[in-house]
Amino acid sequence: MSAKQAPTGAPGAPIGILGGTFDPVHNGHLRLAMELATELKLAQVRLIPNGRPPHREQPGATPGQRAKWIRVATADEPLLALDDRELLRRGHSYTVDTLASLRTDFPDRPLCLIMGRDVFAKLPSWHRWEALFEHAHIVLIERPGLHAELAPEARELLAERGVDDIRALHEHLAGAIYSYAPPPLAISASRIRALIATGASPRYLLPEVILEDIMDTDIYRAPAQSAE
Known part of the structure; x- marks a missing residue:
């Protein structure tokens, strides 16, 4: 699937952007993307695997493997799509550059950058972070029990740009912050990797077809200990 494949959802509706290492992509990522696409009435959520994340x-998986897993996992769902532009870019993957590229591709569509509160808390440390709002809204994911302390700049941003109506995401191309609390689904890529490394089963935490591919390649298995 091309990074520039057009959204198949409602004409003019916002495009969601969910970045991450996706090492591997799992049901927590996919279910969150579907929840957001449905609840926020997005045309599409594009899953963008990081190329060389600076932070x-x-x-552990190669760019090709991570792209393949997302492509396979979203193949039958038109609201979700792989966007591989960061994997094709040289150097570090800066979000502001990704948003600028997406804005070039979709000049008349609102863009919604999806991130957790823990990530938003560190936003002022990002490369050219103020410019993010020139290109996109931020959808801030709030999770029960996880209340990251916000830097003063982040608190001010939330106070100044926070909105409580999704119409703001549809009526403007960029600039707002909308908070969303998805239903809890405690799945993490680090737990999946740890289970595989110890020989335990991560079944039902990620799509079966991706689990089969991971097990075939032994990518996350701990190296065998040599006998002394």
């Missing part, structure tokens, strides 16, 4: 360690 975290490099993924």
Whole structure:
């Protein structure tokens, strides 16, 4: 699926942007994307795997593997799509550059950058973070029991730009912050990798077809200990 494939949802509706390492993509990512597409009336949510994320360690799976898993997982769902533009870009993957690229592709569509409160809390440390609002809204995911302390700049942003009606996401191209609390679904890529590394089963935490591919390649298995 091309990074530039057009959304298949309602004409003019916002496009959701969900970035991450997706190492691997799992049912928590996919269900969140579907919840947002439905509840916020988005035309599409584009899952964008990071190329070289500057704020975290490099993924264990290759770019090709991570793109393949998202492509397979979203193949039968028109509201979700792989966007591989960061994997094709050289150098670090800065969100502001990704949003600028998406704005070029979709000049007349609102864009909604999806992020957790823990990520938003560190937003002022991002590269050219103020420019994010020139290109997109932010959809802030609030999870029960996770209340990250916000930097003063982030608190001010939330106070100034916060909205409580999704119409603001549809009527303007960028600039708002909308908070959304999805139904709880406690699944993480780190837990899946840990289960596989110890020989335990992560079944039902991610699509079966992706689990089969992971097990075939032994990508997350712990290296065998040599006998002394």
